[in-house]
Amino acid sequence: QKEVEQDPGPLSVPEGAIVSLNCTYSNSAFQYFMWYRQYSRKGPELLMYTYSSGNKEDGRFTAQVDKSSKYISLFIRDSQPSDSATYLCAMSGGNFGNEKLTFGTGTRLTIIP
């Protein structure tokens, strides 16, 4: 079993819809959770990060962490065609910046105009 599971999609939704992206994990030592966005033929770029359980909002994006269920989510409100990309979840044990990240396989998202 992989440490981090992520539905690879592809996921297609109409413009303006709410998108929900999810990852589950098995390692209870994970404390630091990130979402990266990767456009085609580019490197991943950090979208959001959260520490431990709870919610974090940044504009149209909301990240949720439920450590009791070992489940993290990224919500995108009012989705735009420019949100079309692959979204990767990543996590680590909390030694911020000084340890490797464990990534999900990524979900490919397409927003249809």
Add this chain to the structure above:
Amino acid sequence: DVKVTQSSRYLVKRTGEKVFLECVQDMDHENMFWYRQDPGLGLRLIYFSYDVKMKEKGDIPEGYSVSREKKERFSLILESASTNQTSMYLCATTAGTRQLTDTQYFGPGTRLTVL
């Protein structure tokens, strides 16, 4: 802004060749990482380095080596390229401050094809 550059965007090599992939960062970051990204497998860590001349094996180091002679430069070496090393290679860096905001910044990637 952190700038992480990689020497080539696309590279085609033949089986058995020695291949060098270079990564350069301009923000004086302590830590540098090499990943490969494959469909269905996500990003997997090959090697990382916490300091000049230091290196640590990641999850899949077999068939690879690394070199970090200067703080800003981290090289990935394929000693004898094989077709199963065809992949997208991504370099990443972190400052090493142990702050919550210290997360990984990625380069644009090198897509390597081994024939």
